[in-house]
Amino acid sequence: MDVDLESSACTNTLPVHRLAPHTDRHEAPAAYVRVDGRVERLEQTYQRAADGVGGPAYDYEAPRFEFSARLEYDWSGLVLRYPGIARRVT
Secondary structure, eight states: OEEEETTOSGGGHHHHHHHTTOOSOEEOOEEEEOTTSOEEEEOOEEEEEOOOSSSOEEEEEEGGGTEEEEEEEOTTSOEEEETTTEEOOO
16 A cells, blocks of 8 residues: 555655556555545555656546546656646746
């Protein structure tokens, strides 16, 4: 199980590194650490999408929050674009 910190786009890097070579949809539950310190299980899924200009992309879903997005990473696996949450500025 991975750790996912609330309000952080960086922790989605952990499952992406582990699942990198796979293209199938994968369940990736996480210990979701809220800003107030509470920890709860968060069901998440990742599926490799077509590579973007900067690197790989994954379709991400967190049903509890009714959230889904295409997350884009650089070739090192660090987030480039997390719609609605983060975007790397270079």
